[in-house]
Amino acid sequence: MTAGEVLAGEEAPPGDAVVVLGGEMIGVEVAAYLAQRGKIVSITRRGEKLAENMGRTMRRVFLDYLRENGAGIHTGVTYRKITGEGLLILDEEGREVLLPADLIVIAAGLVPEESAERVVEGAGLEVFRVGDCSKPRNIRWAVHEGFEAGFEI
Numbered sequence: 001m002t003a004g005e006v007l008a009g010e011e012a013p014p015g016d017a018v019v020v021l022g023g024e025m026i027g028v029e030v031a032a033y034l035a036q037r038g039k040i041v042s043i044t045r046r047g048e049k050l051a052e053n054m055g056r057t058m059r060r061v062f063l064d065y066l067r068e069n070g071a072g073i074h075t076g077v078t079y080r081k082i083t084g085e086g087l088l089i090l091d092e093e094g095r096e097v098l099l100p101a102d103l104i105v106i107a108a109g110l111v112p113e114e115s116a117e118r119v120v121e122g123a124g125l126e127v128f129r130v131g132d133c134s135k136p137r138n139i140r141w142a143v144h145e146g147f148e149a150g151f152e153i
């Protein structure tokens, strides 16, 4: 499942053990959501620190919450493969570790959605790319770039 599908669902997904693959803002948010619903959560990130794209205060709140609720935090990992048992990684020291999972939530690899731009292609219209269709980030960028584009018109 993707993080968006989990957060859009009316109920928490089935299964006890969940691994969230991707430890930026979205991964941390979905991990906290799942921990709050009683799941045994592990979160993984290739980089050294979780949620570097989050504001400092919210980052602190979310990371404290994850730690206090016993989430497994795995940074600096290398992804090996998804197996029937869970997610196989190399940890920071290069050791192979299997993170058991009933469910793996993908919270990484967002790419811009460009279908809307293709609709107007060739119509001779000026096109401004703002927000996630320029580069997936957060709502502040979408609002800011939308404001700037509105100003240009």
Ligand SMILES: Cc1cc2nc3c(=O)[nH]c(=O)nc-3n(C[C@H](O)[C@H](O)[C@H](O)COP(=O)(O)OP(=O)(O)OC[C@H]3O[C@@H](n4cnc5c(N)ncnc54)[C@H](O)[C@@H]3O)c2cc1C
Binding pocket: 003, 004, 007, 026, 029, 113, 115, 116, 117, 119, 130, 131, 132, 133, 136, 137, 138, 139, 140, 142
């Ligand atoms: C799971 C998740 C959690 C997030 N949590 C946070 C958070 O806590 N704080 C934060 O700041 N940001 C968060 N973000 C990021 C934030 O949601 C986005 O950065 C923001 O929504 C980008 O706004 P946007 O208007 O560019 O794109 P969107 O909000 O994606 O809006 C684009 C709209 O265009 C529509 N669309 C696309 N193609 C077409 C087409 N061809 N025709 C018609 N309509 C089309 C889409 O359906 C959508 O409604 C999160 C993102 C995800 C996925």
